[in-house]
Amino acid sequence: MAGLKTISILVLVCLSVFRPSIADVSDNVERLIDTQAELLREIFNELNDEIENLETNFENELRELETRLLADTESKVAELQSQIDDLKARETVPVEKETVPVAKKPTKPPPPPPTTTVPTTEPPTTTTKTTTKAAGPPSYRHCQDVRDSGFDINGNYMIDPDGVDGPMEEFEVYCNMTDNGAYTTIGVQQASTMPIRIKGLDDPGANVFTPEYLLNAEQILAVVTASTECRQYISYSCTSAVLLAYHKKKKLHHGWLLSRDGEEMINWGGAPTNSLSCACGVTGTCINDNVKCNCDANESKQKLSDSGYLDDIDTLPIKSVHLGDVAGKKEVGGLTLGSLECKV
Known part of the structure; x- marks a missing residue:
């Protein structure tokens, strides 16, 4: 009986030693809860960062798409406007x-x-x-x-x-x-087709327009000789196509004129013979200060033009017009050459 009592006492002692207290259990539960909460916060933060990254990438891709769509739209608008201008020009028949x-x-x-x-x-x-x-x-x-x-x-x-x-x-x-x-006044046979669309070849002077006058060369020279002054109107409209600009690789100007005697002249209406300039270059009114012709700015987003009267009586009328830089998709020009007008 004494032995049984002794065993019971030992069991009670062991239980008292190894049984966790209520405070310990409570602490463990709190630590577990804190660990789980911290884990959830980390998961939430990672998800939040991922969402922000997705939103940033979406906004960037949206901006890039908008930029491409805007550029394509502007290009299509410019191309359609050029086609509309060409159609209007073909519908217009001079008197x-x-x-x-x-x-x-x-x-x-x-x-x-x-x-x-x-x-x-x-x-x-x-x-x-x-x-x-x-x-x-x-x-x-x-x-x-x-x-x-x-x-x-x-x-x-x-x-x-x-x-x-x-x-x-x-x-x-x-x-x-x-x-x-x-x-x-001595007219040009092709007057009803003006302005003539210049499109096709890129090399300097590769696109050639030769006017056909309503009088022969002998009659024209007789009119000029009997006059004290003569003039001839010329105009060039352009989209992304230069006019007289110098081609460094080819060592040639993109455009030039031939006089009635076949002499090359690098100038345009409103500018002196061989001045390498257009009218705006003489008056200082070109679209920017780096060019002497508006078309030489090579603008693709707007249609420009250079025009004026050629008035060098020793060179008129124009024998031919030579132009280049119109091979690209957006590159196009429109040429108008008027009648020879002489007076005393």
């Missing part, structure tokens, strides 16, 4: 296209002024001189003679620049009666 009656030289006394107001686009025909011509109506050497004789209405008249005693037959021209004088 010079119409064929009108020819006003012949008046007999004495002079008949009423001619009723025509536009030039014919058909090549003029020459008439055969006769021995009785000197005794007939007075000879008009140019349109100023016509005006001085009392005819001040625009129209087609017969003139004889070298006079009744000269070897050349009289021929028909259009007289433009202005406040600044009477201009003897």
Whole structure:
């Protein structure tokens, strides 16, 4: 019995020694809860960081997509605008296209002024001189003679620049009666197709336009010789295509003109012969200070132009126009060459 008591006492002692207290259990539970809470916070923070990264990447990709869409839209708009401009140009038919009656030289006394107001686009025909011509109506050497004789209405008249005693037959021209004088006008056959679309080749001067005038070379030279001043309008519209800019690799200018004698001229309307400039380069009004022609800024987002009158009587009319830099998808030009206008 004493032994049994002893064993019971030992069991009670062991239980008292090894049994955790309520405080210990509570501490363990709190530590476990804190550990789980810290783990949850870390998981939450990682998820939050991942969400922020996804949002940042989405915003970046969205901005890149918007940029690409905007660039593509601007490119399409510029291309469509160029096509619209070309269609409008093709639909526009100048008045010079119409064929009108020819006003012949008046007999004495002079008949009423001619009723025509536009030039014919058909090549003029020459008439055969006769021995009785000197005794007939007075000879008009140019349109100023016509005006001085009392005819001040625009129209087609017969003139004889070298006079009744000269070897050349009289021929028909259009007289433009202005406040600044009477201009003897020689039209261009391709007038109805202006502006001419320049597109295709990139090399300097590779795209060539050769005008066909309504008079032959001998008649044109006779008109110029009988005049004291002449002028010819020229214009070039451009999108991402330069005009006279220098090509360093080719060592050539992208564009130039040929005079009536075939001499190369690097200039444009409104600028002196071989000045390497356009009108805006002379007046200091180009789109930026680094170019002497607006088109040489090589803008792709807007349509530019250079225009003006060529007025060097020793070089007119223009024999041909040479242009380049129009091979790219967005590169295109539009050329307009007007009539030769001369007066005394």
